Amino acid sequence: MVVKLQRPILVGGLGLSFSLWMLQSWHDSIVQVSELGLLSALAVGGGLWLYQQNRSKNSLEQLDDIVVDRATVESAIAKIEAVINQLAQEAENHPALATLREQVTQLLLELDRQTIRLAVTGGKSVGKTTLIQILKENIETLHLKSLNFQETAPLFREAGETSDADVFAQLQESDFVLFLTNGDLTDSEFQTIQQLKAANQPLMLVFNKQDQYLPDERASLLMSLQQRMQEHVVATATSPIPVKVRKHQADGSVQEWMEKPAPDIQQLTQRLSEVLAQQSEKLVWVTTMRKAKLLQTEAKNWLNQTRCDRATPIIEQYQWIAAAAAFANPVPALDILATAAINAQMVMDLGNIYQQKFSLEQAQTVAGTMGSLMLKLGLVELSTKAISTVLKSNAVTFVAGGAVQGVSAAYLTRVAGLSLVEYFQQQEIAVDTGTGLNWDKLRQTMQNVFQRNQQMASLQGFVKQGVKRLLPEAQPVETVG
Numbered sequence: 001m002v003v004k005l006q007r008p009i010l011v012g013g014l015g016l017s018f019s020l021w022m023l024q025s026w027h028d029s030i031v032q033v034s035e036l037g038l039l040s041a042l043a044v045g046g047g048l049w050l051y052q053q054n055r056s057k058n059s060l061e062q063l064d065d066i067v068v069d070r071a072t073v074e075s076a077i078a079k080i081e082a083v084i085n086q087l088a089q090e091a092e093n094h095p096a097l098a099t100l101r102e103q104v105t106q107l108l109l110e111l112d113r114q115t116i117r118l119a120v121t122g123g124k125s126v127g128k129t130t131l132i133q134i135l136k137e138n139i140e141t142l143h144l145k146s147l148n149f150q151e152t153a154p155l156f157r158e159a160g161e162t163s164d165a166d167v168f169a170q171l172q173e174s175d176f177v178l179f180l181t182n183g184d185l186t187d188s189e190f191q192t193i194q195q196l197k198a199a200n201q202p203l204m205l206v207f208n209k210q211d212q213y214l215p216d217e218r219a220s221l222l223m224s225l226q227q228r229m230q231e232h233v234v235a236t237a238t239s240p241i242p243v244k245v246r247k248h249q250a251d252g253s254v255q256e257w258m259e260k261p262a263p264d265i266q267q268l269t270q271r272l273s274e275v276l277a278q279q280s281e282k283l284v285w286v287t288t289m290r291k292a293k294l295l296q297t298e299a300k301n302w303l304n305q306t307r308c309d310r311a312t313p314i315i316e317q318y319q320w321i322a323a324a325a326a327f328a329n330p331v332p333a334l335d336i337l338a339t340a341a342i343n344a345q346m347v348m349d350l351g352n353i354y355q356q357k358f359s360l361e362q363a364q365t366v367a368g369t370m371g372s373l374m375l376k377l378g379l380v381e382l383s384t385k386a387i388s389t390v391l392k393s394n395a396v397t398f399v400a401g402g403a404v405q406g407v408s409a410a411y412l413t414r415v416a417g418l419s420l421v422e423y424f425q426q427q428e429i430a431v432d433t434g435t436g437l438n439w440d441k442l443r444q445t446m447q448n449v450f451q452r453n454q455q456m457a458s459l460q461g462f463v464k465q466g467v468k469r470l471l472p473e474a475q476p477v478e479t480v481g
Contacts, residue, residue, distance in 0.1 A: 066200050068285050070111060076292040077107050083299040086355075091306045100299050107295065110288040115146040116280055117287070119171050122180035123189065124154040127208045130238040131180065134263050147276075150174060156188050164192070171196065172290055175283040176275065177203035178268075182212075184224055193229070200286055204275070205229050206268060211237040211261075234271055237264040304425045307353050314353075315417035318346040319410040320469055327406030327470045343367060346417055354424035366437065370416050373443050379415065379450050384408045386454065390463045407466035414462075415453060419446040 084100050118135075120128045132149045139147060152170050153162035171177055177196065181189055196203055207225055210218050218235070225233045240261040247255045276283075322343060344363040351358045358366065374380055387407050423437075423445045453459070 066202070066282075066286055068200075068282065068289050070285060073111060073285050073289050073292060076289060076296065077104060080104055080107075080292060080296045080299055083296060083303055087299065087303045087306065090303070094302065094306065096299075096302045100295070100302070103295050107288055107292055110284065110291070113284050115148050116176065116276060116283060117148045117150060117174040118176050118178065119150045119152060119174035120178045120180065121152040121155060121167060121171060122206075123156050126180040126182050127238045128152075128154075128180055131178070131206070131208065131236070131265070134238055134265055135269075138265070138269055155192060168192075168195065171201060172199065172294075173287070175202070175287045177201055178206050178272075179203050180206045180208050181225075182209045183207075184221055185228060190228065200290060202275075202283060202286060204268075204271065205233045207233065207235040208238055210235040211240045211264070234267045235264075236268050237261075240264065308421060308425075311350055311353050311417070311421050314346065314349050315414055315421070318343050318349075318417065319413040322413040323406040323410035323466055323470060326409035327402035329402075343413060346413070347420065350417060350420050350424070354421075354427075356424060356427075367416075369439065370419070370442070370446070373439070373446060374412060374416070377443070377447060377450075379446070380408075380412065382454075383411050383415075383450075386459055387411060387463055390460055391467075403467065403470060406470050407463055410466050411453075411459075411462060415446065415450050418453070419449045422449060 080100075081104060084097065084104065087094055087100075088097055120132055122128055128151050132151055136149065150170075152167045155164055155167055179189075179193060179196075185193070193203065193205070205225060207222055210222070213221060222233065222235050240263065242258040242260045245257055245259045249255060344360065344367045347363040347366045348358050348360065350356075351363070384404065388404050391403055391407070419442065423442050426441075426445075453462075
């Protein structure tokens with residue numbers, strides 16, 4: 001849980017000390033100054049100090065941290081094209097090819113886009129609509145030929161309405177985000193901002209409705225927001241509260257009325273102008289890069305699914321070959337693992353599907369190493385016990401000497417095959433030969449695959465298949481409660 005920052009003690013202490021020094025030093029003169037005048041002077045002094053602090057921060061620092069240029073984006077798009085071309089080779093009539101290629105074409109056009117997409121977001125009733133209206137009225141001060149405004153649905157709403165995930169996806173389409181808040185950040189607001197920053201989404205935090213706070217509260221809140229965000233925090237008042245105006249007439253009478261001040265967005269327009277004037281091109285590149293990564297993931301998922309459809313029958317073929325070998329010649333579990341459960345030829349066949357070229361010697365090394373990993377992780381013992389538990393429910397199948405060994409060999413072969421498939425899917429499409437496997441990563445993948453396949457219902461179904469193949473005449477295996 002994010003701890004809500006309180007008012008800065010150091011700043012408050014320095015301000016109080018400075019005020020006491022002024023009162024002590026200027027006592028004779030200050031008594032003639034009205035209370036309002038003194039407070040105004042202190043407020044101006046604090047405002048100047050905050051202004052200098054704001055100016056000392058680089059308004060472009062967030063974008064400077066995002067290392068993206070045109071060449072980087074073009075390289076990312078080229079990788080997408082490589083994946084699509086590979087998909088076309090392996091599945092010539094794949095239904096997703098046309099759509100993927102069209103999206104690549106759109107990405108290339110995006111690189112030269114001149115229109116900047118500005119999204120305004122935040123919780124309910126923070127002033128999004130009003131801010132957009134005012135910015136449109138002041139668009140000339142932003143020095144941009146084309147600026148497209150987009151207001152999102154309110155964040156943090158009740159279930160059943162537009163979800164935060166939908167809003168987040170909408171924000172990913174924009175080049176720059178104005179995130180509005182009416183006070184110190186809530187935990188939900190802070191977490192959402194962190195998610196946007198993690199996704200390389202340039203944004204500016206806007207402290208709106210600052211006129212609803214007293215000057216000291218306003219300064220404290222602004223400082224708190226700056227400390228938490230470290231960048232791009234501006235204060236605005238898009239719809240200021242009406243103030244009472246008093247006018248003394250020549251005849252001594254007093255006339256009073258309520259007057260609404262002009263919107264205060266000067267700091268926002270100034271900072272926004274700096275960002276957009278100097279970084280418009282980079283903003284477009286960053287957005288295009290985000291889209292490129294999403295499209296690459298989509299294309300790779302289609303390719304992986306195509307390859308998985310080809311790999312699954314191969315894994316099933318070798319798992320039953322291993323089962324038959326172990327059933328016909330029962331041996332201790334260690335030898336089963338070394339000779340049957342991990343098959344070098346399966347490693348080669350799966351490697352060919354995923355463009356990982358193994359020689360026979362390399363495949364044997366991979367198979368042997370995976371067998372050792374299974375032993376060290378305790379997968380052999382765990383699987384044998386689990387399969388024995390299922391088979392004990394049926395005397396006919398259990399007494400058959402090689403049933404446990406055969407089904408266990410098939411099961412471990414399957415785990416090995418699925419682990420390789422999942423490992424290969426996580427790699428880049430264009431890879432070198434499979435001599436440099438990351439064994440730590442493969443070990444973790446193997447553990448995950450084993451755990452997913454250990455559910456009793458899944459295991460019982462697998463044992464039934466194994467018994468049906470090894471002992472066609474045996475009675476059906478009963479389920480274990």
